[in-house]
Amino acid sequence: MNIGQAAAASGVSSKMIRYYESIGLIPKTVRTESGYRVYSDHDVHTLRFIRRSRDLGFSVEQIADLVSLWQDRERASKDVKAIALEHVGVLERKIRELQEMASTLKHLAKNCHGDARPHCPIIEELASDDAAPAPTKPDAKFGALGKVAAR
């Protein structure tokens, strides 16, 4: 199977398959004489595993751990669970952040007439002088969660 077929069968783009290979998430494949990558059903299975993990928002680093646990018959389920729960924690923190933003904005928008006049509580809030500027570096590595599922 060529890379394009493996991509279609797994839901992971050819580009990403090559990328995953380049960073070592998946091993280098067999090549044809002319250099084409060749994939087996087993490889496709692995790619699907990766795709599902990605759909759940796991980072590539976490996916690497999950894949190796998947392939380890002696794994302890607590190791898998730990990764999952840590990720849940990150997701929930992120959800809370976004909810705060959304609720602030909705509140402001509700009080904005939204007509042709310039008066606007949204702008006023953004421009307001109160509220501390907050330290430039609040807590550093807090959200290592980038574009989650921005596919």
Next chain:
Amino acid sequence: MNIGQAAAASGVSSKMIRYYESIGLIPKTVRTESGYRVYSDHDVHTLRFIRRSRDLGFSVEQIADLVSLWQDRERASKDVKAIALEHVGVLERKIRELQEMASTLKHLAKNCHGDARPHCPIIEELASDDAAPAPTKPDAKFGALGKVAAR
């Protein structure tokens, strides 16, 4: 005021102030003879406006629009409201995505013993063969929201 003081007063790092200048979000400042950037209280006020917008998850592009509306005394509040509400929509979509991930994972984790044995429903779900691979390109530009407030 030097850039460092403006950074401390506004909550926007020096690095970011230079960056915002380079992309045209804020105008080029006056410089001292030796090339140091000089900021006024008014500039700091603008930087705070930007920081607040950023805290609410607006993209730099949206912030540019907000700043220009802020400075336009003839603005229509509906233009501001439109930007805010569009952003709320993006935030809520993203929240829903993350909630789905979290709830799937929590459900799986609840059914995982989390002990030393290998049996694990989380891994099994990731490895399961059912469920369509889903087209590689579902809907393109859906989440233009990158690292939201990953500061």
Next chain:
DNA sequence: GCTTGACCTTCCCATGATTGGAAGGACTAA
């Protein structure tokens, strides 16, 4: 006046996951 240390300057690089595109080779069907 000179040294020290804190600040400033520009420039380049890295992040994470992903996509786009160019240049060129390989394969397949007509």
Next chain:
DNA sequence: TTAGTCCTTCCAATCATGGGAAGGTCAAGC
């Protein structure tokens, strides 16, 4: 043989941000 589709590698861009190097500037203390 040719057209068209696939593959290859390599490089660049995204978005907002931080890190760091190399070098210039400034203020305080001696």
